[in-house]
Amino acid sequence: MAGTRRDFLRSSTAVAGTLTAVTGAASATELEPPAHRGDLPAHTVASNCEMCFWRCGILAEVQDGRVLKVEGNPDHPLTHGRICARGNAGTGLTYDPDRLKFPMLRTGARGEGKFKRVSWDEALDFLATRLREIKQKHGPESVAMFPHGVAATFFRTLMKAYGSPNQAEPAFAQCRGPREVGYALTFGRGLGSPEPVDLDETKLIVLIGSHIGENVFTSQVTQFAGALERGAKLIVVDPRLSTAAAKADWWLPIRPGTDIALLLAWLNVLITEGGYDHDYITRYASGFGKLARHVKEFTPEWAEPITEIPAARIRETAHAMAAAKPAVALHPGRHVTWYGDDSQRARAMALVTALLGAYGRKGGIFLPTPIDTGKIPGPPPPEPEGERADGAGSTYPFASEEQGVTNGLIDATISGKPYPIKGWIVYGQNVLESIPRRQRTLEAIDKLDLMVVVDVLPVEQIRFADLVLPEATYLERYDMPHVVSTAKKPFIAVRFPAAEPLYESKPGWWITKQLARRLDLEAYFPWETPEEHLEMLVKPLDVNVTALRARGAVTFPGRPYLDDRLPGDGPLFPTEDGKIQLYSKFLEEYGFDPMPRYTPVEDPPPGYFRLIYGRAPVHSFARSENNAILDGLMDENEVWLNDEAARNQGLAHGQVVTLENSDGVRSLPIKVRATPGIRPDCAYMVHGFGHRSKKLHLAYDKGASDADLMTRVKIDPLMGGTGMRVNFIRVLTGEEVS
Numbered sequence: 001m002a003g004t005r006r007d008f009l010r011s012s013t014a015v016a017g018t019l020t021a022v023t024g025a026a027s028a029t030e031l032e033p034p035a036h037r038g039d040l041p042a043h044t045v046a047s048n049c050e051m052c053f054w055r056c057g058i059l060a061e062v063q064d065g066r067v068l069k070v071e072g073n074p075d076h077p078l079t080h081g082r083i084c085a086r087g088n089a090g091t092g093l094t095y096d097p098d099r100l101k102f103p104m105l106r107t108g109a110r111g112e113g114k115f116k117r118v119s120w121d122e123a124l125d126f127l128a129t130r131l132r133e134i135k136q137k138h139g140p141e142s143v144a145m146f147p148h149g150v151a152a153t154f155f156r157t158l159m160k161a162y163g164s165p166n167q168a169e170p171a172f173a174q175c176r177g178p179r180e181v182g183y184a185l186t187f188g189r190g191l192g193s194p195e196p197v198d199l200d201e202t203k204l205i206v207l208i209g210s211h212i213g214e215n216v217f218t219s220q221v222t223q224f225a226g227a228l229e230r231g232a233k234l235i236v237v238d239p240r241l242s243t244a245a246a247k248a249d250w251w252l253p254i255r256p257g258t259d260i261a262l263l264l265a266w267l268n269v270l271i272t273e274g275g276y277d278h279d280y281i282t283r284y285a286s287g288f289g290k291l292a293r294h295v296k297e298f299t300p301e302w303a304e305p306i307t308e309i310p311a312a313r314i315r316e317t318a319h320a321m322a323a324a325k326p327a328v329a330l331h332p333g334r335h336v337t338w339y340g341d342d343s344q345r346a347r348a349m350a351l352v353t354a355l356l357g358a359y360g361r362k363g364g365i366f367l368p369t370p371i372d373t374g375k376i377p378g379p380p381p382p383e384p385e386g387e388r389a390d391g392a393g394s395t396y397p398f399a400s401e402e403q404g405v406t407n408g409l410i411d412a413t414i415s416g417k418p419y420p421i422k423g424w425i426v427y428g429q430n431v432l433e434s435i436p437r438r439q440r441t442l443e444a445i446d447k448l449d450l451m452v453v454v455d456v457l458p459v460e461q462i463r464f465a466d467l468v469l470p471e472a473t474y475l476e477r478y479d480m481p482h483v484v485s486t487a488k489k490p491f492i493a494v495r496f497p498a499a500e501p502l503y504e505s506k507p508g509w510w511i512t513k514q515l516a517r518r519l520d521l522e523a524y525f526p527w528e529t530p531e532e533h534l535e536m537l538v539k540p541l542d543v544n545v546t547a548l549r550a551r552g553a554v555t556f557p558g559r560p561y562l563d564d565r566l567p568g569d570g571p572l573f574p575t576e577d578g579k580i581q582l583y584s585k586f587l588e589e590y591g592f593d594p595m596p597r598y599t600p601v602e603d604p605p606p607g608y609f610r611l612i613y614g615r616a617p618v619h620s621f622a623r624s625e626n627n628a629i630l631d632g633l634m635d636e637n638e639v640w641l642n643d644e645a646a647r648n649q650g651l652a653h654g655q656v657v658t659l660e661n662s663d664g665v666r667s668l669p670i671k672v673r674a675t676p677g678i679r680p681d682c683a684y685m686v687h688g689f690g691h692r693s694k695k696l697h698l699a700y701d702k703g704a705s706d707a708d709l710m711t712r713v714k715i716d717p718l719m720g721g722t723g724m725r726v727n728f729i730r731v732l733t734g735e736e737v738s
C-alpha cells in the first residue's frame with residue numbers, strides 16, 4: 001500500500017487468496033514429493049471440497065461415471081488428508097434428487113414459483129437480450145451481481161467486461177469485512193482466508209466469539225486441538241459455553257457487545273504494567289504515546305461493570321498474554337459483523353496483537369507470501385465510469401471495492417439512488433438467508449426488471465427469479481484455481497470434475513463463456529478449455545501441470561515471519577509511514593475514532609433475550625440442510641436458553657416454542673435447549689435451518705431460521721457491515737402463538 005486510501009480500498013482484501021488478488025514477488029516452485037502415495041489410480045480425481053469455503057484437498061473415487069466416495073487428499077499442503085463430515089458428505093449434494101435440473105423461465109407472478117423448462121440456448125438468448133436492453137436503456141451499471149465462491153469468478157469478469165461496477169458478496173459485509181478493515185488499518189494488509197493464525201507454534205490462544213470446533217475447518221481445528229495437546233493455554237471470550245470455551249483455561253462469559261471495553265482494559269494493563277513488547281513496538285510501530293494516553297482511563301475496574309467480567313480476571317488474562325508473548329494467537333474471528341462497531345473491535349484486537357509483538361512472529365499471526373500467477377491475455381475490463389451504487393469508497397469509506405457491500409446494493413435498488421438498479425444476477429449465494437432484513441431484500445427484488453439465479457439447489461430465492469440456471473456441483477466442474485498466499489507455504493490447488501454434470505446442469509465457466517459470446521465479450525475469455533485456462537495461469541510459475549493435476553496442489557517456499565522477508569517482498573507494513581498504525585491517521589481524516597472506543601450497547605427489553613447464533617460442525621451456512629447424509633446427523637436446530645431463565649419463564653428443556661422478535665416477526669417452531677452454558681440474557685441458535693422452500697424435501701420446515709428474526713441491523717460506518725446481534729426475541733408457547 002502506497003499510503004493512499006484508494007490503495008487501502010484495494011489492498012484491504014488483497015490477500016484473500018483469489019487469483020485476481022495475488023500480486024507481488026514471484027517464487028521458485030517447489031513441488032512437494034508425493035508423501036503418502038504414488039500416482040493416483042485411474043478412477044481417482046484430486047480436487048478440493050466446496051461444502052464450505054476452506055476448500056480442503058479431496059480425492060474423489062469414481063466408478064461408472066459416478067462419485068462413490070470422497071476422501072481427504074494426503075498430498076494437500078494445508079489439510080493433509082483430513083476432511084470433515086460435510087466433506088465426506090459431498091456426494092449427498094451431487095446426488096440430491098432435489099437439485100435444479102434444467103434452465104427455467106418464470107411464467108407466473110414473481111414469488112409464485114411457476115416456471116417453464118427451457119433449453120440452454122433459449123435461456124442464454126433470453127438473458128443476453130435482457131442484459132443488452134437494460135444496458136441500452138439504463139446503462140451497464142444498472143445490473144448488479146451478488147456472487148459467491150470461486151465459480152463466480154468467471155462471471156465477475158464478465159460483469160466487469162459488461163461495464164458494471166456493482167458486485168457484492170456477503171463474505172464482506174455479513175462476515176469477514178470488519179476484520180479485514182481493522183487489520184489493514186493497523187498493519188497495512190488484511191488477513192485473507194484461511195486466516196494466518198500460527199496455531200502450530202502458539203503458547204496461548206485467545207478466541208473472542210470464535211467457535212472453533214463448532215465452526216469446523218479441518219486444518220484449523222486440527223491445529224487448535226494440537227496446540228491444546230502441546231500445552232498451549234486458551235482464553236475464550238463468549239457469552240456461551242461453546243465447545244472451545246469448555247476446554248478453556250479462562251472462560252470469560254462476557255456481556256454481549258462489550259468486547260471493545262475488555263480489549264481496551266487489556267491494552268491498559270499491557271501498557272501500564274509494562275507487559276507489552278517494548279523492542280518490537282519501538283522498532284515497528286508508530287503512535288504508541290497516543291495509544292498509551294488513550295487507554296489510561298480504561299482500567300479493568302472501569303471495564304468490570306460494563307463487561308461483567310471481574311477486574312481481577314481481566315488482569316490475570318492480560319498477564320497470561322504478556323507472559324506468552326510473542327507467541328499469542330489472538331484469533332481475528334471469521335463471521336464478525338455483530339454490533340456495528342466491528343471494524344473498531346477488530347482494530348482493538350489488532351492493537352493487542354501488535355503490543356504483544358505477535359504480528360509476523362512465531363505463534364501469533366504470520367505473513368502472507370504472495371504468488372505471481374499469469375494473466376489471462378485479452379483486453380483489460382473497462383474501468384466503470386459511474387460511481388458504485390453500494391457506497392464502497394463513499395458512504396462506507398473503507399469498504400472493499402473487490403468484495404462490495406451487499407446491503408448497499410439492496411438500499412440502492414430500493415431507493416433508485418444514485419441510479420436505478422434494474423437487474424440482479426445472484427450466483428452461488430442465498431440473498432434471503434445470508435443478508436439480514438429479508439423484507440428489504442424482497443422489497444428490492446420487487447423493483448427489478450430482471451433477476452437471474454445461478455444455483456445448485458431450489459432454495460427459496462428461486463421463487464423470485466425470472467430465470468433460473470442450474471449449476472454443476474463442485475464435484476462436476478472445473479473452477480478457478482485456489483491460490484492461497486496465507487499458508488506458511490503458499491500453494492495453488494486445482495479443481496477438476498470427477499464426474500460429468502448431472503441432468504442439464506452446467507459449470508460456471510461454460511455458462512459464462514456462452515453468455516460472453518452472445519454479448520460480444522468473448523475477447524475476455526480467450527481460452528477454450530479448462531486445461532488451457534489453467535496453463536495460462538500457471539505459465540510464469542514453471543509448474544508441471546500434469547503433476548499439479550495429479551496431486552491436486554503445488555506449494556512454493558513461504559516467508560511467514562518478519563525475519564524471513566526479502567527485499568522483493570515489499571514493505572513489512574505497507575502503511576502510510578511503513579509502521580504499525582497504533583493511531584490511525586486514515587480514520588482521523590475520515591472523522592472516525594483513530595483509536596477504538598467503547599460505545600454502550602442496548603440491553604434486551606424485559607422478557608426478551610439477545611439473539612446470538614453460530615455454526616454446527618455438520619452443516620455449512622444454509623447450504624447443507626437438504627443433504628441426506630448431513631440431515632441424518634442433524635436435522636433441526638434448537639434454541640439455547642439459560643436453564644434458570646427458562647425455568648423463570650415456565651419453559652422446559654425439549655419444549656417446542658415459537659420465537660418472536662421485537663418487531664413481531666415469528667420463527668418456525670423450535671425446541672428449547674435449557675442449559676447453564678449460556679448467559680441469562682442471550683438466546684442462541686445454529687444458523688441455516690428453517691428453510692421455507694417446499695422444493696427442499698428434507699430441509700423444508702425443520703428448525704427455525706435466525707435470518708427470519710433479523711429485522712434490525714447496526715451498520716458499521718467504516719465499511720457498511722451489518723451488525724446482526726442487535727435483535728431481541730421472546731419465547732411464545734401454546735396459545736400465545738395463535
Ligand code: SF4
Nearest residue numbers: 049052055056084087
Ligand atoms: S472443512 Fe469440511 S466442508 Fe469445509 S472444505 Fe474442508 S472438508 Fe469441506
